[in-house]
Amino acid sequence: MPFCGFACGTALGYLADLVFGDPRRGHPVAAFGRAAHAVEQRLWRDHRGHGALHTLVCAGGAVAGAGLLARAVRGRRAPGVALTAAATWAVLGGTSLGREARAIGGALAAGDIEVARERLPHLCGRDPQALDGQQIARAVVESVAENTSDAVVGALFWGALGGVPGLAGFRAVNTLDAMVGHKSPRHRRFGWASARLDDVVGWPGARLTAALTVLAGPDPRGAWRVARRDASRHPSPNAGPVEAAFAGALGVRLGGTLAYAGRVEHRPVLGAELRPVRVADIERAVRLSRRVSLLAVGTAIGGRALGSLVKSAAASAARRRNR
Template identity: 80%
Template sequence: MQPGVFGAGAAAGFLGDLVFADPRRAHPVAAFGRAASAVERRLWHDHRGAGALHTAVCAGTVAAASALLASRTRGALPGAALTAAATWAVLGGTSLGREARIIAAALDAGDLTAARRRLPHLCGRDPQALDADQMARAVVESVAENTSDAVVGALVWGALAGVPGLLGFRAVNTLDAMVGHTSPRYRRFGWASARLDDVVGWPGARLTAALATLAGPDPAGAWRVWRRDAASHPSPNAGHAEAAFAGALGVRLGGTLAYGGRVEHRPVLGGEGRPVAVADVERAVRLSRRVGALALGASVLGRFAVARARIGRSTTSGPNARTGPNARAGGRASGPGTRRGPR
């Protein structure tokens, strides 16, 4: 697929997410989740090997099917339409901002019951254990992390591998959300999905942090907190996005939190910042939107760079390329009349 076709399709899909967000019903990612659950019911064993097979079947099927579809799509307009549909399907930035704002509105109105009821739509925290400020912090952390997972990471893989990259990344990320946690059922079965998600999420998390540093209100603070605190987070990827957001917004993230009845004490990100307030949710959402727009531009430029690199490789490795120890300046090959070796 030509870079211009990818760029037009990715921009159209990004605009589609801004306008339409995620549908309430019949979302392609939800359909994939149902299919993955059906595969899990057949393959589940409390063993890493079974989990690796589950990951390979689910993510591999999506990647292979989308690669086949992309290879059979001919023409600029069909190619752009396919890319637009895939981009819209995998992006979740608008829905992320919408859910965050709904919770912030409930917190601002003092309706903690409504906020606690809505929080599970955004993250896996135990809402009953959180007060208003802790819920606001959880929302800001989720906005930061999901900016990487639901927007930037997908666009990065779209730049690297086109439609298969977009859909394959979302499949892996969805599997991690479903089985890649440390509950008794998934501690071993979900290991492969969690580790694969760590690998594919690596570039998007770093790009998210870099773009948050550039686009945030305090670039110097974002850079300082990102470089100092990101590695202390237990996640190899989420810490980068969260640390950069903490520094950019001038707030403290991390600390004590509760997941499914267990308490975690995470390192603080941006310890010199102030506690998160409800108003910071809106600031985080706006920063997320700016990061997403910059990531779109970066992905399109990246697609052009990938195409240029492929052209360069094909040129240097073609049948007329001058390579190897016997190549001669000016194109003189070492034929029968050429002296070779010691005389």
């Protein structure tokens, strides 16, 4: 797609997410999740090879389908812009992320910890009954940080690189990781391929998110210092840079003990010298996420423009050589 079509479609898709958020019914990602679950029911074996096939069928199918749609509108400006806008809106989740975080923050501010516990599973997979108010606030800030990369920046990066198929492929891999990539007994081997592929495709977006957090945060030096020092301590290669950058930017301490479905993990602390998270930091994290997301839109459009210029220059040079 020409640069102008990509830029317009990306901007419109981002604005659609900003205004409408995720649709309550008929979300394409939810439809993909149902299809992936149906494929899992047929392919599941406690074996990495079957899990790799599941990943290939589901993620490959999403990329192939998006590629066919992109090919169908090639050379047609308005349909191309509309497809890019629709795909961008479908894969972004920044607005819904902020709404869920603010809902939990509001419940905590009102002293209603039971409501906060009820809503927390909408945002992350931790066991809410094992958390007090401060721990819930910390979980929300960490989830906002990680999902800024997963739900916004990473998708925009792959959209700039691969167009509509890039958008669809990234969201498909990220969704598969959420479905089967965790270390439950059923998915320890079957979900291995999805988890590793998610690490690979999430790598550039996580580093871009951390860099944009340094630029957009209220404490750029703190964000850079904590990200450079603590990012590698996190067990996740992609959550580490993002959460460490958010910790330094917001001046709060993240990481430590957490619980997933009865399993307790003791993670390294990010920003150990900083203060604990407060409820008010949830709103600060959401605002930072919004600024990072806006910078990511500009970066994606700018990167695509640069790529178009390089491609045009290379084509011009090739024509001169052939004269």
